[in-house]
Amino acid sequence: MNTSTRKQNKKSSIRLADIAKETGYSLATVSKALNGRADVSEDTRQAINAALNKYGYSRKATVGKNQQLIEIVFQDFDNVWALEVMRGTIREAKLHALSVITTEGGSRKHPDSSWIDNMLRRQTAGAILVFSNLTRIEQNKLRSRGIPFVLFDPFGDPEPTTLSVQADNWTGGVSATRHLLALGHTRIGIITGPGEMMCSKARHDGYTSALAEQGIEADPELITEGDFTTPGGYAQAISLLQQPNRPTAIFAGNDLQAMGVYEAARQLNLRVPEDLSIVGFDDVQTAAFLGPALTTVKQPLQDMARTAVRMLVEAMKEGDVLQPHVIMPTSLIVRGSTSEPHAANRAKQRR
Structure with a gap:
């Protein structure tokens, strides 16, 4: 021996x-x-x-017969954003002979507590958690069973030992706002996501930084908090656009909210982009098919999901991951929803 x-x-x-x-x-x-x-x-x-x-x-012995099964946990699965994440997850999982199970439940901040116990019973090999943070106790539950997990677009600032993948949200916020400023807009509204979410804060900070570059102080009347949903984007856009000195452009914190802005503009008889320029964030599949096509910041959702799967595979095989925190680049996609403000709108901006 x-x-x-x-x-x-x-x-x-x-x-x-x-x-x-x-x-x-x-x-x-x-x-x-x-x-x-x-x-x-x-x-x-x-x-x-x-x-x-x-x-x-x-501890890996507890994974047992389901060692080829990974789990992805969404707050909900009722929009195209989640579909893009799922596409990337499944495509990468196939390359590693892994199957994927999807769980829906809980809030943006935290998955439903019953999920983790159900997952342990399923003896899943690894998990991707979307928009989530786990308590220390829950992390210990997974780690004690040798089950690695990756936070996808984490709700808060992840711990150094926690695997995570996210987009460069701050740069995305900067590029969206710079684009509108370069077109001549100075009254630029923003509909953020939930204020406590890290990605929302970063996009908002990018917006204020781009304004500051041009010596423009952020106007609190032009800043409103949304919830990353289309109805939320609509409601916040109605509030912004009914102001006496309304914005000539709106940066929506994601494409779903931008869709709500389109509807608000339609109901208020505002033309896009002649009367109102709109920029979104994500570049989901439907963004290019809006009328007009949406200018947006591309967040590489499928690539982010594929990266999360590769991180899980590395953790499952090696125990340690070479790069535990991944920040992926964003890029501005210019389409038909933005243009220079018309002369009448430029006059209003100077008042």
């Missing part, structure tokens, strides 16, 4: 009782820590995890 075989046999023979003896904790406490239970202190959990790692306790 060679040395590597002896070491492997030693690892496979390690029991939780041995870990309990090594650490001085009860078998029940070791089991709780392994399963990410909430009633175990962080210090205790770290000590037990260190012993598990020291003796090579194999």
Whole structure:
């Protein structure tokens, strides 16, 4: 028997009782820590995890028959944005002989708590979480079972040890606003996404930075918070466009909100782009087929999803990922929804 075989046999023979003896904790406490239970202190959990790692306790064995199954968790799956993410996920998963299961539930900030327990029962090999943050307890549950996860467009600022992939939202916000400024617009409204979301903040910061470059102070009356939905974009656009000195252009925080702006402009008898220029964010499939076609910031959703799958595969095989945080570039796609403001609108902007 060679040395590597002896070491492997030693690892496979390690029991939780041995870990309990090594650490001085009860078998029940070791089991709780392994399963990410909430009633175990962080210090205790770290000590037990260190012993598990020291003796090579194999957690990947819990993945079992579903080791070729990954899970992607959406807040909801009722829009084209989610479809683009799903397309990229499935296409990349096929290349690695992986199957994909989709779960819907919870809020933008946090998936429904029942999902994680259901996932553990399914013994999924890895997970992609869209617009989410996990609590420390939930992270420990997944890590204790050897299940890697990637935050896709994370809700907040991810921890250094958490895998994540996102777009360069700040640069996207800058390029959208610079485009409108270059056309001659100075009263530029913005409909952000939810204010607590990291991507919303970054796009808004890009907008204010581009204005500042031209010596323009952001006007609070032109800034409104949306919810990344088409009805929300419509409602916020109606509010902006009914002001006495309305904006001549609107930067919508995503394409779904931009669609709502189109409808608001139609109901108020404003022509796009003659009376109102509109810029979106994402470049979902339908953006090019609006009338007129939407100028937007392309967020490489399918490429981001494919990257998230590759990160999972790397984590499943190697344990560590070479680049745990990936920020992918955005680009401005100019179409028919933006133009120079008409003379009457330029006069209003100077007032």
